[in-house]
Amino acid sequence: MSRVVLVVNAGSSSIKLEVFEAADDLVSLANLVFEGIGSRPAMRATDEAGTVLVERVWNGDGPANHRAALAEVTAWLGGFLGAREVVAVGHRVVHGGPAYAAPILVDAAVRAALGQLVPLAPLHQPHNLAGIDAMAALYPDVPQVACFDTAFHRGHPFVADAFALPRTLYDEGVRRYGFHGLSYEYIARRLAATAPDLAAGRVVVAHLGNGASMCAIRAGRSLDSTMGFTAVDGLPMGTRTGQLDPGVLLYLMSDRGMDAASLTRLIYNESGLKGLSGLSNDMRDLEAAATEAARQAIDYFVYRIRKELGALAAALGGLDGLVFTAGIGENSASIRAAVCEGMDWLGIALDPARNAARETVISSPASRVTVLRIPTDEERMIATHALALLGTPVG
Numbered sequence: 001m002s003r004v005v006l007v008v009n010a011g012s013s014s015i016k017l018e019v020f021e022a023a024d025d026l027v028s029l030a031n032l033v034f035e036g037i038g039s040r041p042a043m044r045a046t047d048e049a050g051t052v053l054v055e056r057v058w059n060g061d062g063p064a065n066h067r068a069a070l071a072e073v074t075a076w077l078g079g080f081l082g083a084r085e086v087v088a089v090g091h092r093v094v095h096g097g098p099a100y101a102a103p104i105l106v107d108a109a110v111r112a113a114l115g116q117l118v119p120l121a122p123l124h125q126p127h128n129l130a131g132i133d134a135m136a137a138l139y140p141d142v143p144q145v146a147c148f149d150t151a152f153h154r155g156h157p158f159v160a161d162a163f164a165l166p167r168t169l170y171d172e173g174v175r176r177y178g179f180h181g182l183s184y185e186y187i188a189r190r191l192a193a194t195a196p197d198l199a200a201g202r203v204v205v206a207h208l209g210n211g212a213s214m215c216a217i218r219a220g221r222s223l224d225s226t227m228g229f230t231a232v233d234g235l236p237m238g239t240r241t242g243q244l245d246p247g248v249l250l251y252l253m254s255d256r257g258m259d260a261a262s263l264t265r266l267i268y269n270e271s272g273l274k275g276l277s278g279l280s281n282d283m284r285d286l287e288a289a290a291t292e293a294a295r296q297a298i299d300y301f302v303y304r305i306r307k308e309l310g311a312l313a314a315a316l317g318g319l320d321g322l323v324f325t326a327g328i329g330e331n332s333a334s335i336r337a338a339v340c341e342g343m344d345w346l347g348i349a350l351d352p353a354r355n356a357a358r359e360t361v362i363s364s365p366a367s368r369v370t371v372l373r374i375p376t377d378e379e380r381m382i383a384t385h386a387l388a389l390l391g392t393p394v395g
Contacts, residue, residue, distance in 0.1 A: 003085045004029065005386055006077075007379040008135060009092040010127040013037050013210070015069055017045075017077065018379040022087050022392065026383055030080060034069050043072060045080075053080065066127045070134045078138075088143050089135045090386030092182060092378060094124035094231060096148030098173040103151070103385040106132055106144040114146065120230050121179075123240075123268050145386040149231075152181030152188075153215075153222045160224040160315070176233075178225030180207045180326075184215045186381040187323055187374055192220055198370055201320035204312045206305060206339070207376065208329035210238035210281060214305070216312040224315045226308050232267055235304050238281030241271040242304060273297045283328045283335070302338045309339070310346070319346055319369050324362075325376040336362065340371060 002021060009016040014035040021027040030053055032045035041062035045053040054076055063069040091106075095117045104110060111132065118125045136144050161175050184205055191199035203217045212235040216224040226234030236242035244267065252258045258266070274281035276297035279289055283301075286294040313319040324336050333355050340350040347368030355362040355373075363371035 003087045004081070005383050006086055006089045006135065007091075007382045007386070008089060008131040009379055009382070010066060010070075010131040011124060011211075013039070015066065015073055015127075015131070016379060017073055018383070019077075019080070020380070020383045022387060026380060026387075028380075031379075032073060032076070034063075034073055037066060037069050038064055041069065043069075043076070045076065066130050067134075070130060074134060074138050086139050086142050087392075088145055088386045088390055089139060090145045090147055090382035091128060091132050091135070092149065092382055093128045093132075093146045094149045094179060095121040095177065096146075096150045097177075098175070100146070100148050101151050101154040103145055103147045103389050105389065106136070106146050110146065122264060124231065143386075143390060145382075145389055147182060147382045147385045149179045149181045150177040152185045153178030153225050155221055156224060163229070174229060176225070176228040178213075178215070178222065179227045179231045180211065180213050180215070180225075181222070182378040182381045183207050183325060183376040184217065184222060186377050187325055188217055188220045189381075190374055191321070191323075195321075195370075198321045202313075202316040202318050203321040203323060204309055204316070204319060205323040205325060206309070206329050207326045208235075208305070208324065208332075208335065209326035211240070212237045212242075212301075212305075212326070212328070214308050214312060216316050218316055224312060226312075235308060236276070236301055237272045239269050239272045239274045241267045241275075273301060276300055283332060287332070287334060298335075298338075302335065305339050306343070309343070313346060319348075321370045321372065322348060323372045323374050325374050330358075330373060330375050333358070336371075336373070 005020050005022045007018045014033060014037060017032040018028055019030040021029055028048050030045050030047055034043045036042050042057040044055045047053060063072055093114060097117045099113065114129060132144055162170050165174060187205050200219050204214055205217060206214045211231060213225060213227045215222055232240045234242050249263055252263060272281060273286060277286055277294045279291065279294055280286060286298055328335055336355055337350060340348050348371060349364045349367035350371060351362055351364040358373060360372055360374065361370065362373050363369065
């Protein structure tokens with residue numbers, strides 16, 4: 001009977017589930033994506049060879065929330081696993097707060113503590129915890145391991161970690177945590193394995209998707225990140241504002257009478273690419289649209305990436321590598337080209353043919369900075385952590 005580790009990555013509008021064989025090379029047996037929760041729900045699973053294991057699209061009568069979507073996922077999972085033994089379930093948890101700087105086994109006390117962090121990641125933390133609860137109910141005797149998006153950034157220097165607020169607030173945990181850490185950790189490990197000289201240097205990784213951020217990495221360690229106390233700061237995202245003058249919120253409270261709930265909806269659900277374009281939070285929709293507002297939303301997204309790239313290069317004291325990853329970063333050649341255009345002052349020169357062909361190295365031979373396109377794999381990173389925590393490290 002084969003042994004497997006499950007990985008659950010419940011995001012703001014999707015659930016990813018991957019089944020790995022618990023062996024040295026972590027072979028992926030099935031990769032399921034449930035997307036469009038609350039809008040156009042669809043579930044699709046494939047094996048390592050790309051063979052479709054299940055595919056279903058709902059039209060008007062599908063799961064309307066994460067709880068219902070998880071019920072569909074776990075129903076399929078039970079049939080797929082058969083006699084296989086589940087030895088661990090690893091979970092992506094967006095916010096670990098000041099207490100959790102490494103993967104941890106989830107017990108009642110940890111589950112309660114993570115619930116206290118929901119206000120700091122309202123788009124993600126409730127769904128992350130719903131995934132833990134669903135899997136704990138399905139496999140009550142199997143270890144549940146929480147892996148945190150904040151953990152990779154916990155070694156930041158004070159100047160990259162603090163706000164200019166009274167020190168007592170910093171001591172109480174009001175600080176810059178950074179997010180997408182599992183993605184950045186995976187990229188850092190990939191670079192160490194495939195380009196060790198570059199990995200030892202100064203690299204900025206751009207995780208560009210519905211959630212977007214950038215990270216400055218020196219010698220494999222996070223030095224700074226565009227995200228802060230919550231996963232709404234920094235770059236504009238699908239529906240999140242990114243960087244915003246807090247005075248805007250004070251104005252909306254005092255002059256528009258908006259309360260905390262309405263402000264939360266505004267900055268998390270109604271802004272970003274969706275708010276700017278008035279059309280969609282999906283970059284594919286915006287690139288296909290012919291409206292001025294869609295073009296302006298894309299321009300703003302690119303402008304903010306370029307601006308943060310310069311800032312992170314300054315924090316690093318120079319730049320040796322730039323990595324594009326995540327949905328937009330991996331798949332949009334036009335966004336990669338727009339970010340790199342005119343950045344020769346920083347040593348970046350893109351090769352248009354390599355970029356269009358989606359090669360790994362997309363910089364030109366003359367570029368002083370190596371530019372790469374590397375697909376991220378947060379699920380594999382989580383599986384690696386889960387097994388290591390249980391004393392079964394993988395290569």
